[in-house]
Amino acid sequence: MQRRISLIPQPQQLTAADGDLDLSLLSAIAAAPELNPLAWLLSDALGRGTGLRLPVVQSTAKDPVEGRVLRLSLAGDRPEDFTTAAEAYRLDVTPSGVDLTAAHPAGIARGIATLRQLLPADALREAPAADPVVPLVRITDEPRLRWRGVMLDVVRHFQPKDFVLKMIDRAWLHRLNVVHLHLTDDQGWRFEVPSRPKLTEIGSWRAETKVGHARDEPAGYEPTPHGGFFSVSDLREIASYARERHIMIVPEVNLPGHARAVLAAYPELGAGQNKPVCPTFGVFEEVLEPTQAALDFALEAYTAIAEVFDGPFIHIGGDEVPMTQWESSPIARELMEREGMEDVRGVQAWFTRAFCEHLATMGKRVIGWDEILDGGAPAEAAVQVWRTQAYVEKALEAGHEVLVSPQTHVYFDHYESEDPSEPLRIHGLTPIEKVAAWDPAPAGVDESRILGAQCQLWSEYLPNPRDVEYAAFPRLAVFAEVAWTNVDVREADPVLDRLGVHLERLHAMGIGYRPLEGPKPWQQGGTGRYRRFDFQFTEPEVE
Template sequence: MSELIPRPQVVRGAPGSYVVTAGALVTGPADLAAAVRRALPVLDLGYAGPAEPERTGAGTTQPANPPGSAHTAPRAAITVTPGENLAAEAYGVSVTAEGVRISAGGAAGALYAGQTLRQLLPPDAFRTAAPPGARWAIPCGEIEDAPRFSWRGAHLDVSRHFLPKREVLRLIDLLAVHKLNRLHLHLADDQGWRVESRAYPLLHEVGSHRARTTTTHHIGDEQRFDDTPHGGYYTLADLSEMGAYARDRGVTIVPEIDVPGHASAILAAYPHLGARPAAAHAVLDRWGISPAILSPLPETTAFLSAVFAEIIEALGTVPYFHIGGDECVLDDWAASAEITAHRASLGLDSPADLHAWFLRELADVLAGHGCRAVVWDEAFVSGALRLDTIVMPWRGMEVGRRAAAAGHDIVATPVFPLYFDYAEATSAEEPVAIGDAITVADVAAFEPAPASWTAREAARVLGAQFQLWTERIPDGRTLDYRAWPRGCALAQVAWSGDAAGFAEALPAHLARLDAYGVEYRPPAGPRPWQRGGTGDRRHRPGAVPVAEVMRHLSAMTHDAESTRPSIEPA
C-alpha cells in the first residue's frame, strides 16, 4: 500500500489479501456503486443493488447478504456506503479476507476509492481487457483519504494544435486515474477557434483552420512554414458528450474563450468586432502574440454573451468559465476615437481601466448563468475585477499572493514549474520545447500555498493545475510525453499536499501507465523514437532557460504596464 499516487492521508496495512473475481458484484447506493465500477473497468463488475437490511427476528435487522456469508459471497465482494461526515471527495477503504468495504462522501469519493483499489491491484488492472490467468488480489488494510485542495487540474490548449475528441476523452480518463478533477480547455486563441457556434457560424467555418503552420520552434529564428492546412473544431454535441463523460469521472470542464486579445481567429470570421473594424485578419499561422484585439463596445459583449450561452448549454454544468484577459496589446483601443469616447462615457481614465471594466462586464454575464469567471493574472492588476473572479497567476506566485491578499481565490499556474511545454532536461535528445528545464522533481517540490504566506492568503488557494500549451505538442503521443509523469507529481502535490514518498512510488506507477498505454517520458530520458533528432523537432538546450523567464515575469508583475505582453507564450 506504499506505492500509491497520489499518496493517501492514512494507510494501515494488514496481513493477507482478498481476491476479487472478474464479474463480481458491487452493492450499495446506485450512484456510488456506479462510480466504483467505472474506476475498475477491467473487472467488469456487476451491480447487486442497494444493501437493504432484512428481518432476522422480532424488531431486529441485519444487512442483507452479509460479507463472508457462503450463500452470498459474490454479492459482498465490494460494499459501498455513504460516509457520515465525509466531504464529497473523501473516502475510506477497508480490505479484509472477507471483502472490500468503502465509505464515500459522494460519487467522487466512491470513484477515488475505486481508483485506489485499482492501484492496489496488479498493473494489468490498467488494461482494457484482462490477460489470461490474471489474478486480482487486493492487499488487506485500511485507507482514509481526502484531498488537500479542491482544484486539481490540467490545462489543455487545443487552439495552437487541434486535438481530436478522442484525445480529450482519453485525457479525462487519465485525470481521473490521478484524482485530478479539472480540465481547463483552451478553446480559442489567435491560431484557431475550436467549437461550433450556431449563433455565429463563421467562427467554426472560418476561424477553425489556418492555411499553414510555422515550423520555426525557437524564438529569434527566421520564420519557416509547412504550407499544410491545419484545423478542426468540436461540435456542440461533442462538447455535451465531453461534459457528461467528464462528470461521470469526477472531472469538471472549465472552458476558456480568451478575450479581448488573442483574437485573430475571431476577427478572421467577424472583423467588424475588432478595434479596427476595417482591418483584414487571418487565423494566425505563427506562434507568439498578435496585436489583434476585440472592441470593448456593446456589440462585442452581446456577441460573447451569445457564444458563452451556447457553450454553457452544451456542457451542461459550468461552475467556472475562463475569459483569459492576458497579453492584450491595447494600442488599437487607444487609437480608436469611438473606443476612447466609450471609455470617457464610462468615466475611465485609461485603456487599462477599460480592459478591467470589459472583463468585469463579461464576468457579470457569466454570473447570470451561475458561472464564476476565471482570468489570467494580467486581468487582476487594475484591481477592478468582481471579487468572486478566480485568478490564475501564470507569471509567478508573488502576483498570486497579491491577488489572494486582495480577496480573490487563486489557482496556482506559474510557468515554473507548471508549464509542461518546457523540456524536462537540458539535453539535445529532448524533442523541441519552448525552453528548459522543468523536471519531475521540480514539480514535486512545488508548494501551491507557500509557507511564507499568511493564513488568510493561503486560504485563498483553491489548488493548482499544470499547463499543456501546444505550439510544440502536435499530437497525442507528444501530449503523453509532456504530461506524464510530471502530471503524476502535480497530482500528488495537489491531493496529498506534498511529495513525500513520491519518488519511491513512481516506478510502480509507471508500470501502471505502461499497461494503460501511456507514452510518458521515462525518468532516464526519452526512448529512441521520442528523441528530437537533428531537424526542426530537436530541442536546442539553453535557448530559453526557465529561470531567466521567471526573473523576467517577476519584474513584469511589478510594472505599471504589466498588461502589455512581453513574452511568448501564455
C-alpha cells in the same frame, strides 16, 4: 515492518496488512442507488483489465446485501460540492471483502481511482492481462486542495475528442478533479456556436503552421492546413463523460485578446485588420474593439459554452491583452471618457465586468488569468496565477480566490531536462524533481483562499497526442501528489521513490511517457522541425 504499497497520489493515511484479496471470490458490487453509475464504471474497468465480471446489485442501509461483496456506500452528512470533504473516502480491503465509503459520490469516485491502482499494473490494460488481486489495506483519505487540475490546449494544435476523453480518464486515475479546456486563441476557434457559423467555417483552421520555434525565423512554414473543432454534440459527450467520473470541465473562451481566429471570421468585431487565422505563435496586437457588437458576440459565445458544461466555472482567459490597438482607437477613447477610466487597461476591465455579470445570471462564476487584475476585476472572479508565484500575493491582497499555476513549476510545455536531445519546447526548465519539491500553498499563505493548483499543457510545440503524453507524464503524476497529499505525508514517503512502480501503470495504459533516464530515440527532437531551440528566458516581475 509495514508492507509497502505504492500509490500516486499517496493517501493521507494508509495501513497495510499481510495478505491479499482475490476479487473473483466476491459475488457482486453492492452499491447505493445513487452510486450505480460509478459501480458500473468500476465493473467495466475490472472486466477490461482482468476479465472479472462483477454484477452490480442495489444495496441500501435498510436492505443491505449480505456476503462477500465490493461495497460502495454513502455515510454521514453530505458535504457541499467542490469541497475537500466531498472527495474524502475510506477504503477497507479485508479477507471478507471491500468497503468503500464516502459522504459524497465524488469521494467514491476518488476511492475507485485508488482501488484501481491497488490492482496489478497490467489490470489497467484494455483487455484481460492480470489477476484481480489487491492487497489488504485500510486507507483514510481526503485531498489537501479543492481544485486539482490539468489544462489541455486544443487550439495551437487540435487534439481530437477521443484523446480528450483519455485525458479525463488519466485525470481520474490520478485523483485530479478538473480538466480545463483551452478552446479559443489566435491559432483557431475550437467549438461550434450554431448562431455564428463562420467561427468553424473560417476560424477553426489555418492555412499553414510555423516550422520549429516561433523565434527561429529562418525555419519557415509548413503549408498544410491545420484545424478542427468540437460540435455541440462532441462537447455534450465530453461533459457527460467527465460528469460520470466526477471530473469538472472548465471551458476557456479567451477574450478580449488572443482574438485573431475570431477576427478572421468576423473582422468587424476588431479594428478592421482583416488578417487570417494566425499561423505562428506568440502575442499579437489584434483584440476585440470595445463595441456593443463585440460584447454581444462574446456574451453569445459564453452563453453557448455555459449551456453545455454544468460546472460552476467558466474561464474567460484575459491573458496577454496588448493595449496598442485601444491606445489609438477612438472607440476605446470614447469609452474611457464615458466611464471615467484613467488608464487604457480599464478597457479590459470593462470587458471582464460584463463577462462576470452575464455569466452570473447563468449561475456561473468567472475565472481568468492573472492579467484580469490589471485595471481591476470583480471580487467574485477567481484568478489563475501563471506568471510567477508572487502574483498569488497580489491576487489575495485584491480579495480574490486564487488558482496557483506558475509557469516556473507547472507549465509542462517547458523542457524536461537540459539534455540537448529533448524535443522542442517553448523555453524554461521544469524537471520532475522541481515539480516534486513545489508547494502550491507555502507557509504564510491563507490556504482557505487558495482554490487549488493546476498544471498546463500548452500545445504550440505539442502537435499530437503522442507529444502531449511525453510532456505530461510522469510530471502530471507528481503534480497530482503535490496537489492532493499533505506536505508531511509527502516528505515521509517521497513520490520520486514510488515512480518506478507507477511507470509500469503508465506503460500498461499505453501512455508514451518520458523515461526517467531521458527520451527514447523516437522521442528525441533530432535535427529537424522538432529539434531543441533554446533562448534566454527571464521570469516576469510583479508590477
